[in-house]
Amino acid sequence: MRSFHKRPLAAALTLSLAGILSTQADEVDLPATMAWTAYGTNSSGYAQAVAIGNMLQNEYGSSVRVLPGENDVSRMTPLKQGRVDLCACGIASYYGAEGVLMFADRDWGPQSIRVITTSTASFGLSLAVAGDLDVKTPADLAGKRIAYIRGDDALNKGTEAYLAFGGLTWDDVERVDYPGYARSFDGIIAGDVDASFTTTVTPPAQQLASSPRGISWPMLDPSDKAGWQRMAAVAPYFRPHEVTAGAGNIGPDTPLSSASYPYPIVVANQDLDDNIAYGLIKALQDNYDDYKDNAPGANGYALEYQDLEWVVPFHDAVVEYYEETGAWSDELQAHQELLIERQNVLMQAWEQFMQNAPADDDAFTSEWMNARATALRDAGFEPIFE
Known part of the structure; x- marks a missing residue:
């Protein structure tokens, strides 16, 4: 079995020819079968897990069984119980690590989870706003009717973060409660509410865009340091993102300065076998071209899209891989140690x-x-x- 350890910080910046050759020579050692949980079968997260599983089967003979879960708890429970190796989760993985929201429960509490990899693709996560309103930035949402989805902490936290960017809170808008996410978009189209949180590429956003009200997305100025600090104080997992795919007029030639966070976030328990964690990240990077076009958003696993200074610590074996490939640094190691602390x-x-x-x-x-x-x-x- 590989021996994984913390190297001296100074060594993290050293990328020698010997290190490159050593990394290339390491064999990927994966089990014959693995089990993952993911979003439902109609989700891009599920499709990505299947695409990765096909690559692992073809290249390494490792079979991946993907178990769909309809909500955050159903996806993370098998991971907590040790019945699956990985969860292709959403932002609830961060909530689980923090022991908050739906995980501030006697059956849960903070979870010792570790990131293996993430996908950050061309879409963004934002408030979809009715296009017949003059909303250019989050500050323009003052006094508007904003959807609150009962029982969906992630969506409501996203809304709160966008309001914070504009210097607003729920007290500065009219909160309109809905029993479900899709119903809130029906409400926007019907004129009962003005905005709801979503991804820029989701079908409800497309439906709103084709409705008489149309759709708009608030712009987040990348240079607005105060706005980003306010957003980070509410939801530190958001990052500035140039969105090139979305409902309305968002496209490669008409990008939107907005925000995003990874989806899916592939996480494991801290005690996942080092060989599996190392083998997975190496296989995903070495064989990127073999799966990147096989599911929507799968191109987001490229090394250039990995946020190595995010809010959940990486598995030790993944850190070892990044050290060996020269992607790690003293600053990243210090951040990793703070997250673990x-x-x-x-x-x-x-x-x-x-x-x-x-x-x-x-x-x-x-x-x-x-x-x-x-x-x-x-x-x-x-x-x-x-």
Whole structure:
């Protein structure tokens, strides 16, 4: 078995010919079968997992069984229980690592998960706004009717982040509750609400674009440092993104300065076998051309699209791969160690909290969030979620 270790920081920047040859010579060592969870069968995340699985089968004889899950909990439960190797998850993987929102629950708490790889493709994640309104930037959303999706923390957090970019909160807009995501777009078309959070390429956004109201997307100025800081304080997983695919007039020749975060986010438990983690990231990079065109968004796994300074730590074996290929640096290693320290603080806080946790569910969540925030602040970290 490969031996994975933390190298001295200075070595992370060294890319020698010997290192290149060593990396090329390493054999990919994957099990005969693996199981992944992913979004539903009609999702791009599922299609990408299947495309990657086909590549692994063809190149290495490793069979991947992809299990669709209809919500975040159903996708992450098998990973928590050790019944699957990986989850091609959404941003709930970050919520799980932090032990917040749907994971601020006695059956969950913070999870020791690690990133294997992510996909950041040409689409963005934004508020779709009715095109008959003069909304150019998030600040223009003041006083507008904004959809709130009951039971969907990720979408509502995205909306909150966009409002924050514009210096707004939910108190500055008219919140309109909907029981589901698709219903909110029906509401925009019907004139009952003005905006709802989505990806720029989703079918509801396309339907809105072809409706009498049309569609618009607020522009996020890449140079607006204060706006990005406000957004990061709410949802630090967003990154500036030049969107080249989307409903309305977004295209390669008419890009939109907006924001995005990876989807899917391929995560594993911290204790995933080093050989599997290393073999996966090497196989994905070495054979990129064999799968990049076989599913929508699969081109987002290229090394150039990997955010190596994101909000969830990488698996140690993935760090080892990036070190060997020269993609790692002192700064990235320092960031990785901070993320691991943060996760350790969360895990210790959870262990202490559970020793005398209240039996009442509402009190449980409230007291855990307080204990979590206190532990993070005492260790010098921002709680972000409170």
